Amino acid sequence: MAANDHFSVYGRMIALPGRRDEVVALIQDAVDAGGSPDLLGYSINIALTDSDTVWVTELWTDRQTHDQTTTSAAVRAVTEQMLALLREPPEGTYGTAIHYR
Structure with a gap:
């Protein structure tokens, strides 16, 4: 499926030692708090070579919706x-x- 107009986000977070799972849970909480149907998909990945690193990829309908959702109070x-x-x-x-x- 072509998606030339879809906005994507690629992020890396490095948790404090031993706190990675909490960071992953909070990423999921943030997605739930945003509740946007314009977030078409997201992936949370953990690095095989670094137990504290988390990678996130998001696919949005557009940047404006992303910005509005991620700056909401929730x-x-x-x-x-x-x-x-x-x-x-x-x-x-x-x-x-x-x-x-």
């Missing part, structure tokens, strides 16, 4: 909890999905 509240469990600020980039299934 999502920000969960994000604040998650930031306290990270060794450093999250890193990531934005893109455009050119193909997905």
Whole structure:
């Protein structure tokens, strides 16, 4: 399925030692708090070579919806909890999905 107009997010978070599972749970809580039908899909991945690193990929209908959802009060509240469990600020980039299934 072509998706040239879909907005994608790729992020990496490094949890404090032993806190990765809590970060993963909070990522899921943030998705639930956002409740946006415009989040078409997301993937939470753990690194095989680093027990504290979490990678997240999101596919959105558009950037505007992403920005509105992730800056909502409900999502920000969960994000604040998650930031306290990270060794450093999250890193990531934005893109455009050119193909997905």
